[in-house]
Each structure stands twice: as structure tokens, then as C-alpha cells.
Amino acid sequence: MHERLYEKLLICKKRDFSIEFNKGERSNILKPQVVLSLEQALTLTYATLRFVHLGWRVIRVEPTPMAGRKSKGDPNRYIGRKVAGGDRHSYFVAPNLGKEAIALDLKQAEGQALLKRLIKELKVDVFCTNTLPARHKQLGVEYETLRQEKKDLVWCCISAMGLAHPDVPGYDPVIQALCGYMDITGHNDGPPLQCGPPLADLKAGDEAFIQIILALMERNETGKGKQIDISMAQVAVSWLHTFLPMLDMDSPPSELKRSGNEHRQFIPVNAYQTKDGFIYMAIGSDAQWTRFVKQPLFASLDEERFTTNEGRRKDKTELHKSIEAITQQHPSSKIANVLAEAGIPHSPITPIEDVPDLPFVSSKALRTTTPDGRTVRLPPPAVETEYLEQIKETLPFAPAYGEHTDAILSEVGLSSSEIVSLRERGIVA
Secondary structure, X not given: OHXXXXXXXXXXXXXXXXXXXXXXXOOHHHOOOEEEXXXXXXXXXXXXXXXXXXXXXXXXXXXXXXXXXXOOOOXXXXXXXXXXXXXXXXXXXXXXXXXEEEEEXXXXXXXXXXXXXXXXXXXXXXXXXXXXXXXXXXXXXXXHHHOOOOOOOEXXXXXOOOOOOOOOOOOHHHHHHHOOOHHXXXXXOOOOOOOOOOHXXXXXXXXXXXXXXXXXXXXXXXXXXXXXXXEHHHHHHOOOOOXXXXXOOOOOHHHOOOOOOOOOOOOXXXXXXXXXXXXEEEOOOHHHHHHHHXXXXXXXXXXXXXXXXXXXXXXHHHHHHHHHHHHOXXXXXXXXXXXXXXXXXXXXXXXXXXXXXXXXXXXXXXXXXXXXXXXXXXXXXXXXXXXXXXXXXXXXXXXXXXXXXXXXXXXXXXXHHHHHHXXXXXXXX
């Protein structure tokens, strides 16, 4: 079934929107930039991974070891299965491929001075952080502080509710709860649920990525840097276009709440049990419904009351039951063939372990190699890039804690003895 679905997707032709630049006119934004990122968890590490996909240099900054704490650096290093050493577990690896890692104690003046030196000497284009904004001043990472080292610095912060709410911490499921996602996810007779992928994290990361790109484009015109303030809560709510406005257009809240696998407006869109599993189908127009009921298998549903979407919505409970009464008598493959014949969008429910083998995934997937030689398949990039083609879609493995500290400090002019002294005094690790 997946092969047939893939073949149908290939039929869709894409127009080629290509932009040509004369070499003398090529914008600096197209050249690799240097990103310094005080990052942890997922939302910002995902954002800066997208810069890795462009071939940009990304240096992640982590704190030096804290007294009384066994783990070092980003807590996500220790989540999931142990993969390499003691500090690169499975949950940490994918968002941190192709990066460099340095450990600095930004609570100390010397650590802050080193950060400023890195910005100046490495000609850092972008500084990012997802540290709680209330701690920015203590760590010396405020925009006004760092831009003194480089006037055209693009500075970006991701936080739970933005710089206006500096003391509010937040993780993805908390943001989903706050912003109504859990109220609209799940079955109508069940408890509120979080979405499977961490949508708030990833949406904020994508927004940081595009806003930084836009700021760099603007810098090319003005020569000025910019402060970018990303609120996870705001970007999460920004996706609720088919929910919030409807409240002011006579839709009662009950119409927008949890609806399981059903679409709230288009009927029938749902998952239906078959003889050997489930199949999801989506009828998004009356024309599709007409083609659907012309198929002999579903001809019994060809009733006048179902000819319009509003009619189908009025009797949707009965209609869903009637469809499933048919689908559960046949294997998924037969249902898929009938839906394909009618031109109805459909798919089996793909087990997560089978997703890497989907043709359109496996043909575009990225890869990395663990220190012990194992190949790890990665999600494909959102958009293919020339850089990924050049490196044959294989990214360097995620860095160990502080792996590049010495090399980076040497690059900005520190001697071996100076680096040893800094390490002995806990300024670097």
C-alpha cells in the first residue's frame, strides 16, 4: 500500500521556482554563517540543527560542571539509551549532529569575557539562547551586552512566554496544556492528551530559524543586527487558525474540542477498522464523495442526505458507523484499492518502526555514524540543501561534552598554558 501511495504522490508535478544570482550579486546570507548557541533541551537545538543543514558553523555552549551534580552540561545528554561514552544518549544525538561543543562558566566574569572574545574573534553572526530570560543578566548574555562586541550581531532567544515574562519556565507539554492543544487532542469521551511530536518545541525552533534568516537578510541591507524574541506560547497559539476565530463566528466550544481521529468540519475524515487493521481516509469535497459512493463497495451509502458536507455532518455518527461496517469486512489492501480507484486520499496507519522504510523517507534520509561504527538513520531535512548533497547526506556525530573547548580557545588565540589554567580554575571544561 505504501508503494502505491508513493507512486501517486510522484504523479504530482512540482513547478521549478529557481532563483539565479550573478556571482558578484550573491548575498552574504547564502554563505556559511557562524552561530554561537547557549542551548539545551530540544527547541533551540532543533533550530540550530537547521543551520547545520545549510553548512553553517554551529558552536553549542554548555555550563561547566555544577557542584553536587553528577551529569555535565545539557540534561538531554543523558536521556534515552546510552550510545557513546557517558554523555551522548539517544535522545540527544539527532538534534546535535554536526555541531561543536564548548563548556564555559558564564556565572564568572572570566567566563563571560571568554564568550565575548569568541563573538569578536570568531566573527559570530548569530547568538542564540533558550536559557530562562531572568538569568540573562547574571550570565552576561543580554542582547545589549553582547552587541557591544559586534554591532551587527543577530541575537535570538526562545523562552516559554518571551522576554516580557522572564521568570516563566516551560517545556513543550506544559505549553501544549496552556495553549489549548490538549483540550483539542484525544477522543471526545477521554482525557486531554498531548500531541505525539513536541509541536510547540519544533514550531518555536522553526520560527527561530526563519526569523534569524530574515534578520540576516535585513542586515545585508542595513548593516544592523537585531534582537529576536521567540515565545513558545505565542507561536503555539499562532497555529490555531481553524479554532480560535471560529469562536467569534458562532461555533460553540464543544464543536472545537476533542474529536478523536475525525475531522471537525470535513465529513467523512476518519480512521476506519478493516479486517486486518485500520485505514485512514479523507473526503474533503462533495465531488470526492460522489466518486466514493460510485464505487460498488460503498454504493449503499449513496443517499440524498449525504450529498453535501453539511448533510453528512448532520448525521456523521451514523455515517461513520456505516462506513466502518463495510471496511471491517475487508482487508486493508482491498479498501486501499477501492479508494485509490476513486481518487480518495488514504493511508494505512504506519507503525513508527516502519516510517524509515517509506520510499519517500528512505530516499531522502540523512545518516550519521556512531563512534563504534553503527549507522543511524535520521529524518530527512525539511528541505534538501546543496551542503547536504556535498557531504553525501551524512552528518558528523553529536559532540561530546566540551569536546571542542581546547580547539576553539586555541583558535581565538589562547595558549595551552592559559587553557590549562582556565580549566584548573573551573572557567572552562
